Amino acid sequence: MAFSADELRVLRRALATALHPAPLHDEDVQDCLRLAESVDDAVREAGRLRAFLLDDLARYREALPGSLPGYLELLQDALAAGYDPAADDLAALRALRGNPRAAVLLERCQVLAERSVRARLARVCQASVTTAPAPRTRLLALPGGRAGDEPKPRPTPPPTPAERPVPKPSEVFPPRRRPVPPPPPEERVAG
Structure with a gap:
């Protein structure tokens, strides 16, 4: 990308203002905006040319060895x-x-x-490496505060409830018993 002499003057004034902030005249602001727009146009055009070149390259590659x-x-x-x-x-x-x-x-x-x-x-x-979490460090209590230098008793862990064995499925869901069919009608009469 090449700048014209006028664009270089605008760029030099913008850099000087960035290094030594001072109020800008409206004309200087407009010049900087026009320069920024020109640079954006040049970047877009370079992108279009690059895309065209790569598409052309792919077409020629597909037509090998003739091309x-x-x-x-x-x-x-x-x-x-x-x-x-x-x-x-x-x-x-x-x-x-x-x-x-x-x-x-x-x-x-x-x-x-x-x-x-x-x-x-x-x-x-x-x-x-930069996204890996840092290793956790132990937090240490600083002396002072409410308790001063008194040693604090260590908290005792809560008692664990007595563990019960896990029941088997057959204990929770007993097997189904088949219903006993009623006796045939002939046996009822004889008895």
């Missing part, structure tokens, strides 16, 4: 813009390593991919 010269050129442009090569790029370059230019790019991409993986691992490790 080899265009793919290699786009990949070099993307790497120059800070692109971390993806697994698809490494696989494509491995398949094309018979081409000397592709072999050179493969070596460069492998180095960049390894750096990228190491950087991500370092960030993950750093995040886990």
Whole structure:
């Protein structure tokens, strides 16, 4: 990103004001707002160009090996813009390593991919270290306060109730007894 001479003057005034706070004229405030808007536009445009470049790179990669010269050129442009090569790029370059230019790019991409993986691992490790809870320390009573230097008796733990054995399911739910069928009608009459 390049600034014009006018934008550099506005930036210099804004930095001077940030270092030595002083009231600003309305014109200076408007200049700073216009500069901020221009920077935001440039960042959005850079994002759009990057997305276009990466989409174009994916299209050329899918059309390999017929699109080899265009793919290699786009990949070099993307790497120059800070692109971390993806697994698809490494696989494509491995398949094309018979081409000397592709072999050179493969070596460069492998180095960049390894750096990228190491950087991500370092960030993950750093995040886990910073988010890990600190070990709990014992709280110590400070002398003074209400009790002064008197030794306090230790509280005794409450008595534990007598433990009862856990009942078996057959004790809680006795087995069902089958009902005895009534005697046949003939036996009732005879008796």
